[in-house]
Amino acid sequence: MAANNNILNYIREEIFPTAFCPGCGCGTVLNCFVHMLDKVGIDKRDLILVTGIGCSSWIPSPYLEADTLHTTHGRPIAFATGVKVMKPDKYVVVIAGDGDLAGIGGNHLMHAARRNVGLKVFLVNNYIYGMTGGQVAPTTPTGVPTTTTPYGNPEPPMNIAEIVTAAGADYVARWTTYHVRKLMHSMEQAMKKKGFSLIEIMSQCPVSYGKRVKLKKGSDMLRYFRDNSVPIQKTGDLTEEELSGKIVIGKLVDRERTEFTATLNAIVEKREKEVGTS
Amino acid sequence: MQGDTACAYGALYGGCNFFAGYPITPASEIAESLSIELPNVGGYCLQMEDEIASIGAVIGAVWAGARGMTATSGPGFSLMQENIGYAFMTETPCVIIDVQRSGPSTGQATLPAQGDIMQARWGTHGDHQIIALSPATVQECLTLTADAFNLAERYRNPVIVLTDGEIGHLREKMTFPDPSDIELVNRRLGSSNQHAFGGEMIPPMFELGHGSFVHVTGSSHKETGMRDVFSQEVHDTLIRRIYTKIDVNRDKLVRVEEHFMDDAEVALVSLGVASRPTMGAVLEARNNGLKVGFLRLMIVWPFPKKKIAAIGKKVKKILVPEMNLGQLSREIERFVDCEVVSISKVGGVSHRVSEIYSVIEHYT
Ligand code: SF4
Numbered sequence: 001m002a003a004n005n006n007i008l009n010y011i012r013e014e015i016f017p018t019a020f021c022p023g024c025g026c027g028t029v030l031n032c033f034v035h036m037l038d039k040v041g042i043d044k045r046d047l048i049l050v051t052g053i054g055c056s057s058w059i060p061s062p063y064l065e066a067d068t069l070h071t072t073h074g075r076p077i078a079f080a081t082g083v084k085v086m087k088p089d090k091y092v093v094v095i096a097g098d099g100d101l102a103g104i105g106g107n108h109l110m111h112a113a114r115r116n117v118g119l120k121v122f123l124v125n126n127y128i129y130g131m132t133g134g135q136v137a138p139t140t141p142t143g144v145p146t147t148t149t150p151y152g153n154p155e156p157p158m159n160i161a162e163i164v165t166a167a168g169a170d171y172v173a174r175w176t177t178y179h180v181r182k183l184m185h186s187m188e189q190a191m192k193k194k195g196f197s198l199i200e201i202m203s204q205c206p207v208s209y210g211k212r213v214k215l216k217k218g219s220d221m222l223r224y225f226r227d228n229s230v231p232i233q234k235t236g237d238l239t240e241e242e243l244s245g246k247i248v249i250g251k252l253v254d255r256e257r258t259e260f261t262a263t264l265n266a267i268v269e270k271r272e273k274e275v276g277t278s
Numbered sequence: 279m280q281g282d283t284a285c286a287y288g289a290l291y292g293g294c295n296f297f298a299g300y301p302i303t304p305a306s307e308i309a310e311s312l313s314i315e316l317p318n319v320g321g322y323c324l325q326m327e328d329e330i331a332s333i334g335a336v337i338g339a340v341w342a343g344a345r346g347m348t349a350t351s352g353p354g355f356s357l358m359q360e361n362i363g364y365a366f367m368t369e370t371p372c373v374i375i376d377v378q379r380s381g382p383s384t385g386q387a388t389l390p391a392q393g394d395i396m397q398a399r400w401g402t403h404g405d406h407q408i409i410a411l412s413p414a415t416v417q418e419c420l421t422l423t424a425d426a427f428n429l430a431e432r433y434r435n436p437v438i439v440l441t442d443g444e445i446g447h448l449r450e451k452m453t454f455p456d457p458s459d460i461e462l463v464n465r466r467l468g469s470s471n472q473h474a475f476g477g478e479m480i481p482p483m484f485e486l487g488h489g490s491f492v493h494v495t496g497s498s499h500k501e502t503g504m505r506d507v508f509s510q511e512v513h514d515t516l517i518r519r520i521y522t523k524i525d526v527n528r529d530k531l532v533r534v535e536e537h538f539m540d541d542a543e544v545a546l547v548s549l550g551v552a553s554r555p556t557m558g559a560v561l562e563a564r565n566n567g568l569k570v571g572f573l574r575l576m577i578v579w580p581f582p583k584k585k586i587a588a589i590g591k592k593v594k595k596i597l598v599p600e601m602n603l604g605q606l607s608r609e610i611e612r613f614v615d616c617e618v619v620s621i622s623k624v625g626g627v628s629h630r631v632s633e634i635y636s637v638i639e640h641y642t
């Protein structure tokens with residue numbers, strides 16, 4: 001990615017360097033996000049960043065210079081719903097992890113997608129609870145040993161993007177930190193959507209996850225992403241067996257349902273008029 | 279008018295324009311009333327997926343400019359505690375109505391209790407100070423809820439209104455105050471030379487969406503809002519300030535009602551639903567020439583300790599009708615030397631006047 005001084009406009013430089021471990025995918029997501037902001041020309045005064053607890057919650061907070069609400073573990077989408085209702089014209093962006101948004105906060109994720117609240121959710125899925133030292137996550141593949149599944153994870157992982165699609169989101173995509181340009185383009189599309197938009201970003205956590213699956217360096221995991229991703233357009237040609245263990249990338253859904261705050265405001269406008277005239 | 283509905287109207291008088299809640303007996307009528315009324319005045323009423331989301335949405339909305347409230351009962355109040363802690367830590371003005379019901383757990387879902395007095399005080403982890411009001415009539419459900427919004431804004435703190443299943447469902451006469459009689463305390467907003475989280479005892483708010491790049495976090499933070507979780511000094515300064523800002527204003531916050539205290543030898547101290555039969559028993563005792571007085575607390579937290587201490591010096595005994603196993607009487611004991619007797623009743627049935635009277639008779 002070409003160096004671009006404009007992106008510093010979105011960054012609280014005094015806080016750098018970041019606390020991310022060497023080789024962590026969080027830096028890539030941050031990089032993609034600010035380059036996208038710059039490309040689209042989004043005024044940082046129009047951004048409200050909401051986040052939770054976990055490594056990827058540090059992407060917006062405090063490294064990005066914009067209004068930032070760093071909330072409790074698992075709850076950023078609930079907080080962001082309140083923000084969006086009061087500020088429907090702002091870009092309310094949630095950047096947080098799989099443990100946060102899909103684990104402890106899974107209920108809010110599902111319901112915000114169902115309501116089609118106009119939030120932009122960039123969910124960084126690193127397959128693990130990284131910050132707390134590598135405990136099993138709802139996204140950890142079956143069989144992987146973690147600090148709390150020393151004999152291998154007995155559970156199947158959660159397919160976040162599909163759940164959010166089924167719940168009713170307007171825009172859902174999945175990319176990896178290997179596919180930076182596609183990811184940026186997808187972020188741009190998400191920013192332009194009115195309804196609930198989510199990008200599941202498969203990301204590397206070399207320290208707490210990679211080493212458990214023998215992908216010790218960040219670059220090992222990027223190679224893994226490159227070699228194991230299947231564009232959604234090609235999935236039709238593959239058998240279930242061929243698809244097993246693969247990461248399906250691309251846009252899962254792009255539709256236009258009525259956005260929640262728009263419906264809410266239509267009701268308020270109608271009531272105010274009726275009460276005003278009665 | 280019903281107590282719950284009066285709370286809803288109190289919120290409107292207090293300038294509420296955002297409510298988020300989750301259905302729970304005996305508090306649901308508050309949400310139902312606000313879902314009718316809020317859109318009429320340009321406000322929003324949301325039913326969220328649970329109580330955690332409800333208080334979360336309220337806090338988010340408040341930072342985005344709203345005067346926000348949620349309402350719940352015991353189990354929901356328990357679920358909200360983590361985010362109430364967040365509201366303390368981030369000094370978010372918001373109102374939480376807890377229509378207490380008999381617990382723990384599902385307990386007696388529809389029946390009243392006063393078992394959340396200590397949960398209101400200490401429900402969330404860490405040191406913090408709270409403001410909790412306690413209405414005893416339907417009228418007070420309105421006035422104290424309106425008051426709660428002003429206190430929340432003035433002190434930049436969450437404020438809890440502790441009612442209960444009986445007051446919440448009680449129907450009695452109430453008059454709507456003239457809106458001009460209820461003064462609204464507006465939010466103090468900061469300017470560029472100020473900080474959102476320090477610099478003065480109660481700093482001004484910096485709302486989201488105004489281009490001030492405010493950084494709000496529940497982690498320990500500096501005056502600027504920037505996270506700093508390793509400095510003993512930063513944490514100490516922050517926590518002591520948000521603790522002290524309520525503590526030093528205790529006298530201003532005290533709301534009590536005194537009856538027959540001048541020559542009283544025995545004092546009754548009570549609040550909320552339990553204060554109603556208490557008043558009946560005190561009146562009867564006075565009619566019969568017994569020297570009893572009555573202090574009714576309309577605020578629970580911060581605890582009116584000076585008032586209590588003064589009464590403790592004056593009377594021989596303090597009797598405390600309470601619908602719990604001593605949550606109020608034990609707090610009173612901390613500030614007095616005289617004997618404190620709990621007239622405790624649990625099980626979802628409020629005290630009868632005769633029950634309280636017989637204890638008064640015994641001690642006078
Ligand atoms: S623990 Fe993992 S996710 Fe967290 S910063 Fe380190 S590499 Fe990144």
